[in-house]
Amino acid sequence: MSTSLTETISPTGSFTPDIFAQHLAAQTGLPDWWLDAKRTAWAQFQSSPLPTIRDEAWRFSTRSGIKLDGYAPASASPSAQLPAHASDLPCAARLVFSNNVLAQHTALAADLAARGVIVEPLRDALVKHGDLVRRYLNQQHTNLGGDKFRALHTALAHDGVFIYVPAGVEVPTPIAVVHQASGAGATVFPHTLVVAEANARATIAEFFTSAEPDAVQLASGVNDLFAGPGAQLNYIAAQAWSSQTLAFQHNAITADRDARILALNVHLGGRQARHESHSRLIGPGAHSEMLALTVAQGTQEFDQRTLQTHQAPHTSSNLLYKNALLDSARTIFSGLIVVEPDAQKTDAYQSNRNLMLSDTAEANSLPGLEIQANDVRCSHGATTSRLDPEQEFYLLAxxxxxxxxxxxLLFGFFEKVLGEIPHEGLYQTIRALIQTKLKK
Amino acid sequence: MSAIEIKDLHVAIGDKPIVKGLSLTIKQGEVHAIMGPNGTGKSTFSKAIAGHPDYTITQGDVLIDGQSILALEPDERARAGIFLAFQYPCEIPGVSIANFIRAAMQARLKDGEELDATGYYKQLYAQMDSLKIDRKFTSRAVNDGFSGGEKKRCEILQMAMLKPRFAFMDETDSGLDIDALRIVSEGIEHMRGADLGILLITHYQRLLNHIVPDFVHVMYDGRIVKSGDKSLALELEAKGYDWVKTELAAS
Structure with missing residues (x-):
């Protein structure tokens, strides 16, 4: 028997209308506006095409294209075996999700709760603090090309974390959020929304992990950060999905007057992992520190797209993305600094540094500037280097x-970023995760 | 007692022969000094023994207790007891001194053995104190932004921690002011003993005022051309290297 096959890639893949209908039916007791947002997002997901490398926002991305087939969005059940991630880490609160479902919750200390700090599962927060959540949830989009996957996230997200720190309150130890995907075909939609009011301070540590090191899985996550006037937010994330995960992460940062936000992402897992991060500096004196480390091994592809938008005068942003590439791994960095006409005295920096530990690895760098104001200081650069043979000999000797x-030497290359991790315990946890990956 | 035996060593950089038949035996407990004018192959010789990939040994052998070390990788040579104190220690941003020395000590343990952190830091601080190195240096990156004197003291610190059997000290005195020279010399003198053979490579006699060698060798054009005791260093200082050159030309 011979049949001629014309392969057509479905733009929605395993995510059929039935899957969405089932999901929606299970969202009982949640506000209507949230369900409406899901319907809108679903329509957007369905109607938008899959990206191709001909799209500017997907330049250099995987040549074989992205497919959403082969996943099992409805069937995966949570794993009984929870990850050990961060279990030794002293933290103010900890939420562990397994396949989108809250599996463990160490609640916030009573004194912080009494001062108005909220660290709750998103489902609870939607009911208890609906108006507050609504003001921020999905209000700030990343706009870096992955809208289709963010729409899929919004349509199918089951839960997440809502963190709210009221004005003037400091949460002294990190708030830990752990997401685990388990089982073949598992699809996860982690969502973390962080709001720090004026002069509030907090550190959030988020870990993404898979129960099986090589399972085929899909993740599309969102972490949006809002810092009010004078607030200081640290967001530290370690992405260690399975080696066969197709991963998307969407991050939007909004910093108001004199706020400082540090977003530090460590990328370790995934077959193809795309990270989109957009910082908006909306008030004078706002600062965004965007740092990332990647260990790319085997045939992994890490695709990083960034945007630093300066909307107010006297704002600053600093981006440093460091990639270590081994084997035949690929990285793509595409970054843009936009200085809007009113944002005089902007100070913006963007740097992508690649350490090549193999002759067959490939690092692509597309730095960019778009300056619409005349009194600014902006610079960007990309470098590619190898291990220094004299340094290597010194260590051997x-x-x-x-x-x-x-x-x-790899840790030496990373230290400038690792050294920015607040809290010694968190620093050690992240170092250990990188070490584990290097031993593979 | 162990000995390192260097037999008719020839070393080339690319096609260019630099060391041309150097022979020398250093026993544990002995302090040798090699003196000689610039460009005579002193540094090349020590780097070749440590296994630097840019230096090719074209002839001869280096043996520890009768076993050739030339097939060993640089890290294996170091673990066999060879230590090279660099003339220009390399800066390694992002790698702290504490982690660096710890990795070097861990590498000397058997598989599965873990270095005891408390004991390690105790030992590290004690050595730092005696070398007058601020304890804060443990978290500083290796040689990164160090002054010349700090770099050399850091070399001595590594040597004190790693306890080699044979130390090749390449111009350890260069770039040091009088105080730093004294501290570094005291550090070396402190380690001097039955378990350590030392080769001091130096251009000047002044280091040898602080560390009195058992043997002095004069190196010229890739070979040892004259050997003697400490008085040879003084003679060299008085007469200059031209004296050796003239003597060589006459013979």
Missing amino acids: RGIPKAQAAEL
């Missing part, structure tokens, strides 16, 4: 074996 010498 002290008896350190070659593989360990390379690891020390």
Whole structure:
């Protein structure tokens, strides 16, 4: 028997209308506006095409294209085996999700709750603090090309975390959020929304992990950060999905007058992992620190798209994305600094540094500037380097074996970013995750 | 007692022969000094023994207790007991001194053995104190932004921690002011003992005022051309290297 097959890639893949209908039917007791947002998002997801590398926002992205087939969005059940991530980390509160479902919740200390701090599952927050959540939830889009996958996220997100720190309150230890995907075909939609009011301070540590190291999975997550006047927010994330995960993460940062937001992302997992991050500086004196580290191994592809939008005068942003590439891995960095006409005295910096540990790895860098004001200081740059043979010899001459010498130098290359992690415990946890990945 | 035996060593950089038949035996407990004018192959010789990939050994052998070390990788040579104190120690941003020395000590343990952190820091601080290195340096990146004197003291610190059997100290005195020279010399003198063979490579006699060698060798054009005791260094200082050159030409 012979049949001629014309392969047509479905733009919605495994995400059929039935899947959405089932999902929606299960969202009982949640506000109407949220369900409406889901319907709108579903329509957007369905009607928008899959990206191709001909799209500017997807330049250099995977040549084989993105397919949404082969996932099992409805069937995956949570794993009983929860990840050990961050379990030793001293934290103010901890929420662990397994396949989108809250599996463990260490509630916030009573004194912080009494001062108005909210760290709750999104489903609870939608009911208890609906108006507050609505003011921020999905209000700030990333606009970096992955809208279709953000729409899929909004349509199918089951839960998430809502973190709210009232004016003047400081949460002294990190708030930990852990997401685990488990089982073949599992699809997860992590959502973390953080709002810090005027002069509030908090650190959020988010971990993305898979129960099986090589399971085929899909993740599309959102983490949006809002910092009010004078607030200081640190968001530290470690992405360690399985080696076969197709991952999207959408991050929008909004910093008001004199606020400072640090977003530090460590990318380790995934077959193809795309990260979109957009900082908006909306009030004078606002600062956004955008840092990232990537260990790209095997045939992994990490695709990072960034935007630094300066809307107010006297704002600053600093981006430093460092990639270490091994084997035949690929990275793409595409970053743009936009200075709007009113944003005089902007100080913006953007740097992508690639450390090539293999001759067959490929680092692509597309830095960009778009300046509409005349009194600004902006610079951007990209570098690609190899291990320095003199540094390597120095370590060998002290008896350190070659593989360990390379690891020390890799951590040396990362230290400028790692050193920005607040809280020693969190620093050690992140270091250990990188070490685990390097031992694979 | 162990000995390192360097036999008729020839070293080239690319096609260019630099060391041309150097022979020398250093026993544990001995302090040797090699002196000689610039460009005579002193640094090349020590880097070749440590296994630097840019230096090719074209002839001869280097043996520790009768076993050739030339097939060993640089890290294996170091673990076999060789230490090279660099003339220009390399800056390694992002790698702290504490982590660096710890990795080097961990590499000397058997598989599965973990370095005891408390004991390690105790030892590290004690050595730093005696070398007058601020304890805050443990978290500083290796040689990154260090002054010349700080770099050299850091080399001595590594040596004190790693306890080699044979130390090749390449112009450890260069770039040091009088105080730093004294501290560094005291550090070396402190380690001097039955378990350590030292080769001091130096251009000047002044280091040898602080560390009195058992043997002095004069190197010229890739070879040792004259050997003697400490008085040879003084003679060299008085007469200059031209004296050696003239003597060589006459013979």
